[in-house]
Amino acid sequence: KEKIRLRSYGEAKSNDTVFFELKQKYKGVVYKRRINILLKEYNKYMKKGTFPKTNIQIMKEIDYYIKYYNLHPSIFVGYDRLSYYLKEDKNLRITFDTNLRSRKNNLKLKDTKDNELFFDEKRYIMEVKSLYGLPLWFTKVLSQYKIYPTSFSKVGSIYKKERGIKVC
Secondary structure, three states, X not given: OEEEEEEOOOOOOOOOEEEEEEEEEEOOEEEEEEEEEEHHHHHHHHHHOOOOOOOHHHHHHHHXXXXXXXXXXXXXXXXXXXXXXXXXXXXXXXXXXXXEEEEOOOOOOOOOOOOEEOOOOOOEEEEEEEOOOOOHHHHHHHHHOOOOOOOOOHHHHHHHHHOOOOOO
């Protein structure tokens, strides 16, 4: 499972840094190859094929997938994120995403009136990331509140919903 994405934190303008990523999942493990570039460098690459001056190896990998699969931007996905980590253990990170929204036109990295909300009511998507497994106290809290692991892809769920497949 692989995808290419352009990510920004907040609305990106031409001279803002964005993240151009190749995200792969293999045997349940997610790998990311990511470069930081200016939005104008990304636009120049997409229009003219001009590589940014940094991270040439990762850019070559991204470029290979784009050309091999003939990829082009197809969806905007936005959400509001709260991110937390423990002061004493930065290996555990918990994020809460809400207001999941998307659109297939006007794919600029900013919100527009064309956004379509994914959920009808207020919902949060909690994502837990840990390099070395979850602390016992945290697994007890999750168990107490009957919170169990599940697989959820924002992009995949949006496509399923479009096709009338029940999600969540």
